[in-house]
Amino acid sequence: xxRTWNIVVGVLSWCALLAYLVVAARYCSGEQKAKVIRQVxxxxxxxxxxxxxxxxxxxxxxxxxxxQVKNIPVEEVDLRRIRKLVTGRGFVREAKVYTDFNxxxxxxxxxxxxxxxxxxxxxxxxxLTDDGYILPLQPHEVLYVPVITGNFTLPFSRSYMGGLxxxxxxxxxxxxxxxxxxxxxxxxxxFIERDDFWRAQIVQIQVSESSAPQGDPSWQEPQVExxxxxxxxxxxxxxxxxxEAKLAKLMDFYRDALDYEGWDGPKYINLKFxxxxxxxx
Numbered sequence: 001x002x003r004t005w006n007i008v009v010g011v012l013s014w015c016a017l018l019a020y021l022v023v024a025a026r027y028c029s030g031e032q033k034a035k036v037i038r039q040v041x042x043x044x045x046x047x048x049x050x051x052x053x054x055x056x057x058x059x060x061x062x063x064x065x066x067x068q069v070k071n072i073p074v075e076e077v078d079l080r081r082i083r084k085l086v087t088g089r090g091f092v093r094e095a096k097v098y099t100d101f102n103x104x105x106x107x108x109x110x111x112x113x114x115x116x117x118x119x120x121x122x123x124x125x126x127x128l129t130d131d132g133y134i135l136p137l138q139p140h141e142v143l144y145v146p147v148i149t150g151n152f153t154l155p156f157s158r159s160y161m162g163g164l165x166x167x168x169x170x171x172x173x174x175x176x177x178x179x180x181x182x183x184x185x186x187x188x189x190x191f192i193e194r195d196d197f198w199r200a201q202i203v204q205i206q207v208s209e210s211s212a213p214q215g216d217p218s219w220q221e222p223q224v225e226x227x228x229x230x231x232x233x234x235x236x237x238x239x240x241x242x243x244e245a246k247l248a249k250l251m252d253f254y255r256d257a258l259d260y261e262g263w264d265g266p267k268y269i270n271l272k273f274x275x276x277x278x279x280x281x
Contacts, residue, residue, distance in 0.1 A: 035073070035074045035101070035103045036071050036072060036073050036074065036103055037069045037070055037071065037072050037073075037074060037077060037099070037103055037104070037105050038070070038071075038102070038103040038104065039102075039103065039104045039105070040059060040062075040069060040070070040104075040105045040107070041104050041105065041106050041107070042055035042058045042059065042107045042108075042109075043055075043106070043107070043108045043109070044058075044109060044110075044111065045108070045109065045110040045111070046110060046111055046113070047111075049113075050111065050113065050114075050143065052091045052111050052112075052114070052138055052143070053089070053091055053092065053109070053111050058086065058107055058109070061085055061086065061089065062082070062085070065085055067081070067082060067085070069082075069105050074099050074103065077099060077105060079097045079098065079099070082097050082105075082107065083095055083096075083097040086107060086109060090112070090133065090135040090136070090161055090162075091111055091112050091129075091135055091138070092109050092110075092111065092112070093109075093110045093111060093112045093131070094109065094110055095107065095108065095109040095110075096108045096109070112129040112130070112131060112133055112135065113129055113130045113131075114127040114128065114129050114130075114135070114143050114145050115128060115129065115130050115145055115146075115189045115190060115192075115193045116128045116145050116146050116147070116148050116189040116205070117137075117143070117145055117146070117147050117148065118147075118148045118154075119147055119148070119149055120148075120149060120150055120151060120152065120154075120207075121149070121150065121151040122151050122152075122153075123158050124154055124158055125137060125158075126161075127143065127145070128148075128186065128189065130190060130193065131163075132163055132164040132165060132186060133162065133163050133164070134156065134160055134161055134162060134163075134164060134167075135161060136161060146189060146192060146202050146203060146204065146205055146226075147203070147204050147205070148185070148189075148204075148205045148206075148207060149204060149205070149206055149207070150206050150207035150208055150209070150222075151207075151208075151209060152178075152181075152207045152208070152209035152222050153178045153209060154178060154182060155167055155168055155176050155178045155179040155182060156168070164182070164183075164186070167179075177219065177221070181221055181222055181240075184240040184241075184243075185205075185207070185224075185240065187240075188205075188224075188240050188243055189205075191243070191244060191247075197251075198247065200229065201228045201229050201230060202226050202227075202228060202229075203227055203228070203229050204226060204227040205224060205225070205226045206224070206225045206226065206227070206234075207222050207223070207224055208222060208223045208224075208225075209222045210222065221239045221240070223236070223237075223238055223239065224236075224237045224238070224239070224240055225237065231266075232267065233266045233267050233268060233269055234267070234268050234269070235250060235268075235269045235271065236268065236269065236270045236271060236272060237271055237272070238270075238271065238272030239272075242274075246271040249271060249275075249277060250269065250271055250277070253269070253277045257277075257279075265279075265281065266279035266280065266281055267280055267281055268280040
């Protein structure tokens with residue numbers, strides 16, 4: 001008898017809980033339908049680190065596309081369209097778009113992080129981000145990152161914007177010397193970005209391309225130099241092979257030799273050759 005009674009009580013309890021959930025869902029659904037968007041809240045992560053994107057810019061994107069959200073019923077807001085609009089902007093890495101029970105449309109996004117500006121003599125002028133995106137300059141903001149100058153060939157057109165991985169078909173990447181060199185250049189500026197000393201020290205990177213065209217047996221990888229913030233000299237790296245070892249060698253030279261010679265002693269420091277630091281005054 002007790003077992004039967006327990007089963008009956010259990011079934012009634014589950015039925016009561018199910019009825020409560022159905023009523024609560026209908027109530028919440030009705031409340032949601034009655035609510036309208038009262039506020040648009042935009043949060044840009046990492047805005048203290050950089051200000052490539054501002055909340056006002058995001059609101060401007062909505063207005064330019066004619067997306068009206070204020071006083072619109074919450075259930076009628078096209079969250080997918082808004083997210084697609086926001087993530088379609090180059091400097092947006094990812095975005096989260098949702099509404100809450102207070103009638104607030106929340107747009108939370110993270111920014112791509114530029115690590116260098118490429119400004120070549122042959123007409124390229126763009127930002128390079130830490131995740132390998134090529135993005136246009138921002139008219140409202142000057143970003144203090146190393147500038148890469150020179151006259152060298154890049155594996156995409158001057159108007160290209162997007163991921164470097166998408167700039168060439170897969171079958172061409174391994175055979176494109178310009179693509180492989182640019183990947184090395186990206187790894188170099190990423191290394192600079194991760195190191196506090198070199199990030200503060202290196203302000204301009206100069207690239208000089210071989211006069212022989214790509215595919216010619218005499219073609220050589222572009223040579224790289226950089227101009228440091230401290231001192232009155234230029235540093236020649238040569239190729240970007242073993243670049244971390246070359247910079248470690250330069251650091252030893254800074255610590256040892258420049259204590260005696262001074263930062264304004266050498267005019268050119270050549271790191272091209274293994275186990276050697278050649279200075280020209």
